[in-house]
Each structure stands twice: as C-alpha cells, then as structure tokens.
Amino acid sequence: MRLSTIKLSGFKSFVDPTVMHLPTNMTGIVGPNGCGKSNIIDAVRWVMGESSASRLRGDSLTDVIFSGSSARKPVSQAQVELIFDNSEGSIGGEFARYAEISVKRSVSRDGQSNYYLNGARCRRRDITDLFLGTGLGARSYSIIEQGMISQIIEAKPEDLRVYLEEAAGISKYKERRKETESRIKSTRENLDRLGDLREEVDKQLEHLKRQARAAEQYQALQAERLNKDAQLKALEFRRYDADLKSLNDALTQDEIKLQSLLADQRQAEAQIEACRSQHGEASEALGKAQAEVYRVGGELARIEQQIQHQKELRQRLETARAEADAAFAQVGEHISGDERQLAELHNAIAAAEPQLATLREQDGGRQEALKAAEAALHDWQQRWDAYAKAQAEAARWAEVERTKIEYLEKQALDAGRRREALANERGTLDTSAITTALAQLTADHDGQKAGLDGLGEQLEQRKAALGALQEQQRQQQSELAEVRKQGQAARGRLSSLEALQHAALGQEKNVALDWLKGQGIDGNTRLGEALQVEAGWETAVETVLGSLLEAVTVDAPADFLDAIASLGQGRVALVSGEASGFAAPAGSLAAKVQGPDAVRRLLAKVHAAEDAAAARQLALGEGEAAITRAGEWLGPGWLRVLRSGEAQQGALAREREIQSLRAEIEALAKKEQAINEGLTSMRDKLLEAEQHREDAQRSLYLAHRSVSELAGQLQGQKSRLESAQARVGRIDGELATLATTLEESQANAREARARLEQAVAKMGDLESERQALDAQRRTLGEQRDAARNSAREARDAAHQLALTLESQRARVVALSQSLARMGSQKAQLEVRLNELQAQLADGDAPVVALQAQRQSALDQRVVVERDLAAARSALDGIEGEMRKYEQVRQQRDQQALSQREAISAKRLQQQALELRASQLSEAIVAAGLSLDEVLASLTSEAEVEAWQKAVADIDAKMRRLEPVNLAAIQEYGEQSERKTYLDAQDADLTSALETLEEAIRKIDRETRGRFKETFDRVNAGVQELYPRLFGGGHAYLELTGEDLLDTGVSIMARPPGKRVSNISLLSGGEKALTAVALVFAIFRLNPAPFCLLDEVDAPLD
Secondary structure (H helix, E strand, O other): OEEEEEEEEOEOOEOOOEEEEOOOOOOOOOOOOOOOHHHHHHHHHHHOOOOOOHHHOOOOHHHHEOOOOOOOOOOOEEEEEEEEEOOOOOOOHHHOOOOEEEEEEEEEOOOOEEEEEOOEEEOHHHHHHHOOOOOOOOOOOOEEOOOHHHHHHHOOHHHHHHHHHHHHOOHHHHHHHHHHHHHHHHHHHHHHHHHHHHHHHHHHHHHHHHHHHHHHHHHHHHHHHHHHHHHHHHHHHHHHHHHHHHHHHHHHHHHHHHHHHHHHHHHHHHHHHHHHHHHHHHHHHHHHHHHHHHHHHHHHHHHHHHHHHHHHHHHHHHHHHHHHHHHHHHHHHHHHHHHHOHHHHHHHHHHHHHHHHHHHHHHHHHHHHHHHHHHHHHHHHHHHHHHHHHHHHHHHHHHHHHHHHHHHHHHHHHHHHHHHHHHHHHHHOOHHHHHHHHHHHHHHHHHHHHHHHHHHHHHHHHHHHHHHHHHHHHHHHHHHHHHHHHHHHHHHHHHHHHHHHHHHOOOOOHHHHHHHHHHOOOOOOEHHHHOEEOOOOHHHHHHHHHHHHHOEEEOOHHHHOHHHHHHOOOOOOEEEOOOOOOOOOOOEHHHHEEOOHHHHHHHHOEEEEOOHHHHHHOOOOOOOEEEEOOOEEEEOOEEEEOOOOOOOOOHHHHHHHHHHHHHHHHHHHHHHHHHHHHHHHHHHHHHHHHHHHHHHHHHHHHHHHHHHHHHHHHHHHHHHHHHHHHHHHHHHHHHHHHHHHHHHHHHHHHHHHHHHHHHHHHHHHHHHHHHHHHHHHHHHHHHHHHHHHHHHHHHHHHHHHHHHHHHHHHHHHHHHHHHHHHHHHHHHHHHHHHHHHHHHHHHHHHHHHHHHHHHHHHHHHHHHHHHHHHHHHHHHHHHHHHHHHHHHHHHHHHHHHHHHHHHHHHHHHHHHHHHHHHHHHHHHHHOOOOHHHHHHOOOOOOOHHHHHHHHHHHHHHHHHHOOOOOHHHHHHHHHHHHHHHHHHHHHHHHHHHHHHHHHHHHHHHHHHHHHHHHHHHHHHHHHHHHHHHHOOOEEEEEEOOOOOOOOOEEEEEEOOOOOOOOHHHOOHHHHHHHHHHHHHHHHHHOOOOOOEEOOOOHHHO
16 A cells, blocks of 8 residues: 555645655655745645644644735635555455545635545544554654654653554554443443333333233233234245245246256257358369369360270271281282282393483482482371370360359359358348347346336335334324223222212211111212312311211202101201302311301301410400311310311312312313324325225336336347347358358459460360361372382382392392382381381270270269269258258247246236235234244134135124233333333343453453563664664663553663763754664564655755
8 A cells, every 4th residue: 555646725825736645665755944944744644634723833723724915816625535556455445445545624714624435424533443553653653754753762651562563553442442441331330320210110010010900811812812813914924935936846847948948949959050061161162062063074085085085096096007907918919919920020230221321310319319208207196296296185184164154153153152141141130220229128127127226215114104104103002991991990990989078978878878868969079079169178177077978969948848757767867959159268177168158157156276376365255266287176165176187178188189180080071082093194195105005015016017027028139139140240251251152253254264264265276287187188198199109119110120120130130129129118017017007006095094094074973073073062051050050049038038928927927926925924923923933833724705704703702802001011021121122231241241352352462462571572673773874873662660561761862982871961963863773673673654754854954
C-alpha cells in the first residue's frame, strides 16, 4: 500500500484544485519559504483525523480554509483527498478488495466537518480504525513536520511509548481494550438493573399465577384448537406436498426429456458438422477421381496414337519386303538367264562395247539418283516420326485441358449452386429480427423483473402495515383485557361494598324488607345513599345519624303511620326525601351535608368542630351539640363516641366509594365499548390489509409467473439466436470459401481454355504439316520407285551388254563376272530381306506392348470411372445425411421449445403449490409448532373434512365458554417469558462479563508480547543505526516501568567523544540525528504506507 495522489482544494494556500501525483518511491517538494510546503504536511495530518487547531498552526479548525488575499476572494470550504494504491491488499477487512482507497475530508465555514471513505460518508473513527496498526495517523511517526523531529526525542516516556505501540500494531488492541472496559462497566450496570427487574417480576408472577388458573380450561381449548388447526393445515400441506412431488416428478421427467431433446439436437449438429467435414473430403475425393479419369483418358489416347503409328510402319515394312522378294526372284531369274545366255553373250560383246560404256555411265548416274531418293525418303521418315510425336503430344495436351475444363466448370457450377443455397438459407436466418425480439423480450423481462422489486417492496410494506395493525390489535386487546380486568376488579369491589352497604343500611333485614316490599317502597333510595357529605366529615355524620342512615326516603312519611301496625317486630325508618334548599347555619354539621331537608334540619343543631379542643371552646345552647371530624359527639353534660365497628359505621364513605366505583365502572364500560368498537374497526382494517396483502401477493405471484414465462421465452430466443448466429457464421465462412473456390475455378478454367486453344492451334498447325508430309511422301516414293526402276533398267541393260561383250571377248570371264554380280546382288537382297523380316518381327512386339498398355489403360479407366461414380455416390449420400440430420435438428429444436413451454407452465403450477404450501407451513410455524412434528402425529388415514369438523366443534365449545378474560394468562406467560428472558439475560450478561474479562486478559497478553518484541527489535535497530549516522557512539532504549502494559520508553544516546547523562544535554543536530535513528528503526520494523519528512535536517544547519 502506498500514497499515490494528494488532492487539495481551498486548503490554506491551495485555493485552486491542486493534484499532486507521487509516482515513485521517493518524491521531494522544494520551494522558497512561505510557498506552502508545510501546508501539505498539515493537509495530510488534517485528513487523517487531526482535531487540534494548534497542531495545524491555527486558532480554530476553520482556519484551514483559504481566507482570501488582495487578489482572491475567500472560499467557503476546504477539501483534501488522499488516494492510496492498495493493489497488494495491505489494508484488510472490507477494503481489502479495493485496489484503490480514497480518504477525503471537507470542512465548511460553519465548522461542519465531513469524512469520506471511497466516496461514502463515514465517521472520523472509521478513518482512524482503517489505519490502526499501519503506522499512519494524525500524530504517528510517519508524518514528521517542522520541529517535530526534536520533539520526538524530547517526548515524555509515555508519549514515546505511543510510537512503539503503533509500530507494534497494538494501537488497535488498546482501542479494543478501551471498548471492552466500557462494555464491562455497562454490563455490570445492566446486571444491577436486571437484578431489580427480576425481583419485581417475581412479585408480579406470584400475583398473576393465582389469576391465570381461572382461564386454564379456555386456554386448553385454545391449545387444542390451535393443535387441531395446525393438523388441519398440515393435512392440507400434505395434500399440496403430494401434488408438488408428483409435479416435481413430472418436471424431472420433462427436464430429462428436454435434456434428451437437447442432446439429440447437439448430436444432430455434431453429425451435421461431421457430414460437412466428410462432404469436404468427399468433394476433394471426387475432384481427385475426376482428375484421375481425365489422366487415364489422355494416356489411352496417347497409346492409341502410338498403335496407329506402329501399324502404318509395319505396313510400309511389308511393302518393302514384298519388293525385296520380287527383286530376289528377279535376280535368280537373271542368274539363270545369264547362265543360259553365257554363250550368246560372248558373241554380242564386241557389238555392245560402245553401248556398254554409255550404259555404265547411265547406270552410275541412276544409282546416285536412287541413293538420293532413298536419302530424301529417309529424311521424310524422320520428319514424319517427329510430326507423329508432336501430334500425339498436342492431342494429349488438348484432352487433358478439356478434361480439366469440364472438371473446373463442374466445380464452379457446384460451388455456384451451393452458394445460392447458402445465400437462400442465409436470407432465411434473420438474426436482426431475432435480436430485435430478444431485445424486446429482454427489455420486457428486465422491466418486469425490476417491477418485481417494487411489487416485493409493496408486499413487504403491506405485510409491515398488516403487522403494524396486528400489533395495534394486540395492544388494543391487551388494553381491553386490562380494562376488563379493572372492570372485574371494580365490579368485585363494588359488589363487596354494596353487600356491606346493604347490611349497613338494613336492606338485608328480612322483616323490615318484607314490610317495605309490601308498601312498594323497597326500591326507594336509602338515606345513606341520598346524602352527599363533605370529605372528612363522614364519620361525624354517621355518628349523629346512626341507624337513621337506614331510613328509606319517601314523599310523606306520615302517610305510612297506619301501615306501621303490620310491621311486627321489625324496625323501619322513613324520612322525607324533599330537598328544597334548606339554608343551613354556618359552622353547623348541616352545612357539610347535601340531602333531604329533614335530615339537614336535624343536623343544623350540631356544630362542626375540627377537633376536641375546638369543640370545647364552643358555647352550646339548649338542645345544641358539637361533633368533631373524628366523630366525637358532645353536648351539655354528655359525650358519645362510636368505635364499635358496626355496619353503619363508614356507610357514607362507603357510599362515596360506591358512587366512585359506579362512575369508574361506567367509564370502564364506555372505554371497553370504545375499545371494542376500535377492535371492530381494527378487524375491518385487518381484513382490508389482509386483502391488500393477498392482492399484493397475488400480483407478485402473477409477476413471477410472467417473468418466468418471459425467462423461458428469452432462453428459447437466445438459443435460437445463438443457433442462427452460429449457422450464419458457418454459412459466411463457407460462402467465403466458396467464393474463393469459385474464383479459383473460374481463373483455372480460363487458363485451361487458353491452354486448350494453344493445343488446338498447335494441332491445326500440325495438320497442315501432316498434309505436306503426306504429299512429300507420295512424291518421294514415286521418285524413289522411278529411280529404282531406272537404275535397274540401266543395270540390266549394262549387264546384258557386258555379257554380250564378254561372250565375245571372254565368254567364261564375262559369265563369271555376271554370275558374281548377280550373286552379290542376291546376297544384298537376302540381307535386305532379313533386315525387313527382323523389322517386321520387331514391329509386332511394340504393337503388342502398346495393346497391352491400352488394355491396362482401359482397365484403369474402368476402375477410375467406378471410383468416380463411387465418389459421386458418397457425396450424394453425405448430402442426403446432412439434409436428414438438419431435419432432425430442426425437429428437436421445435420439440425442445415446446418442452420448455411445458416446463414453464409446470414451474408456474409448482410455484403456486409451493406458495400455498409455504403459507400453510408459515402459518403452522407462526403458531409455534413444527410442521414435521405435526405431520408425524397424523395417521395416513386422516382426512381434512374430519379435522374441519373437529375444529368447528372446538370453536362451538369456546363460544359457549365466552366471555373469558385471558389477560391474566397472557400476562402470566409474558411475565414468565420475561422472567426467563431476564434470567437468560442475567446468565448471558454474566457469561459476557466473563468473556470480556477474558478478552481483556488476552488483549493484555497479546499487548505485552507484541510490545516486548517490538521494543527489542526497535532497540536493536537504534543500536545499529545510531553509530552509522554518528560515525560511532551508541544509543539504546530502556523501559521506565516494570508493567509492559503502561511502562514508558526513554532513549539514551552518547555521541562519540561525549558522556551525557540526559538526552536534553545533546545539541539540536544530535537530537535530530538520534530521532532519525529511532524513526528509521521503527520504519525498518513496520514500514508505513508513506513517510513525510519536513525539514528534519533543519537542526543540522
């Protein structure tokens, strides 16, 4: 982790937004005095949480805001932001995943200061917690400002310890220890309060336990009803669960079927790809087979040309042999004639000598002409052989080019047809329409999915509203129970008081009551009920009136004098109830009473005195008396005090309490009625809220269903788009390949046609040469034959004439010479015949060999044509397979789409069943029961209808028991739970207290160990660095106390050549270097993410 950027705005001298990038490990900031270098240090300290204005060289925290100058107006706020590079994850916790961490602080003129972490507003403590243990902080050793380097070395041992604690990373432990001690104190206070609460709850439980027994039967019915209702819901849940399992099985089968269809589709696509690969290979094989057919055809044409040439050569050789045979026979005849004419030749020599010379000259010329003719014919034969070879080569070349052209044209035609088919297929694959539909579906899906959150929030709001209404209903029910409880208590108290009052007022005396009933005045108001006595004077009035309080108020008591005779042994008092506003004397007891005038007149002669002393001071006349508040009744010469506890005593106070209770009961009744009306209204609101919740839940379900349907459609559309895009990609690739192939085929065809034209032109040129050669052959043959005949005739004539001359000169010599010549000529002819016979014998062998080659070529052509047919058949078969697999793929795609729609429908049905089952399960759990336990308690034969009847029976029993006050049971349960909760809290708090104390001990152990280790390592670092900085001397750290938790740290230093007993005796430069050694030793141990040093070398100047 390192500091990468500092951003300042409105802070001290940095009025404009200023960004300082720190790209390297060491950055220096230089400038003249007063340019704001130290303000950067203040900015960093300020954003790290510095709260002391004096530390920032100001009087208040708002002093860091730019206050204006002669050229600039003041600004309203200051802001500083530090950006840290955390790519190595040095900062742990929730910020470890951020590669960059931003810490920002801003303050306005009104003193409002805000902190931000990665743009989120936070507390100052969050900033300090973030950097605890890293060496960073507002007053850490990583920020050394002006003059601070000397303050470090002169710091108190307790302050110097802080730097080591930060280096050891135990500052966060101290914060935790402080928090833990605070928690321990709070926990102990909570335990004390909890003890008081537990004692109070114990007292309440004893009282509530007695009241709760009266409602146990009703509670038992409620529990039974709750159990039966839970079982009923469990039966319904079991039914839905069975349906859900069947639906899940069906869904599993559908999923398996869908996967099978998708597998078939993928297999078909794989087969199509394999067929495409095989199609390419088969096309290549077909091209090779066609090329082989064209090659074999060219080879066969060449062989047939050679056979024709050999036949023509053989024909010429046979003609020559026939001529040689004829010449050989002729020579034989000449020899025979010479032998017969030997004698005759001797006689004719003399006559033929002149002619003989002439004939010999002619014979020589004609022999030369014959040789010339034969040489010309031999030259023609060579030219003819060259022509035949060129003709065969041109024919083979033309045939090869024709074959190649046919193949290339077929290839171009196939490529064009394939391109047209692919283009048509490409046109049918409208990915834009699919993409548009997909975008629309995605937008609809995202919109409805976003609407789900709103519907979910609406449902939660309505649930919360329903819960709030239910809570209000529970509160009203509790309030109603409390009112009923108070009413019952008041009615009970009223009943008791009324019973006492009846007894006190004589309403339970049977004889008198019967007489009053007989007179029809038993329901009239008793005097005790008609009187209203000033508070505190009830006892005085009761003492004076005594049993007269039992008197019945009537209109005219005198009207009942005749009926008194029927009273018998009873006692009755009647008093006039008329109250016309008798003016009672001041200070009399009648002034303290409101009621019938007759009684007030009686009380007008009794003076009211506060106490006995006041009564004694009164001057009483004849027939007057005085009475005190306490009921001490005295008159001239007498005193009466009632302390007997008779029923009449306290009747007036009791009557007052009765009236108060009646008013209270009436108020409670009205309050109960109001609460009942509120509960009725609340039930209506609950029904309405429940309806709203169900509407929201139904809307959410329908929205889920719609989103699921859209998700299914979206998935199908995505699959179709992916398939279409993949197919379009393959088609585009194949179209590009076909375009290249078509272009190459057309180019190759053009080249082949050009070569074919060259071959045809060459064949035309050779045809002219052939015609010329044929004409030359005929001419040369005729010339050779003519020269041969002429030479033969001349030779014959010369022979004949020579014979004639020899016969004349020397018949025997001439005849011998003639015979020798004829023999020589015959030998030549034999040689010639042998040569021709040998040539004829050799001529059959090339023809046979060529015929064998032709037959081999024919056989090879059959084979290659069969291979060509097989390649065409294989290509057609592969194309058929491709069409078949493409049809299978499309069928499986359609079937998969239908299967997905079926799965979506079943998933919606599944969600509905799960929702209903979840509602039943939640209802059972809300009732405090376990669904599994309820299901386990039911038999497999249990029916929903039977449980519905059982629940209805229990409801009827509960209605017959109503009304029942369940408040006592609820309160008892609540108080019991509260007692249990408080006991658990007491145990938890006790355990937490032990845990916190153990945490304190653990933190102390960790702190001691880390502090000791850090102290030793920093001490070693100081001892190593100090001599390097001073070129000698030594320094060390020492502890000022024994306890590693709070001991201070001091530094001792002795520069070379000095013996000082106190660090304060060092010079400013020596103090600075000693402090640098300490800071660097700390940094070596725990390098902070950055270190700011501001003129630490100033004391060295």
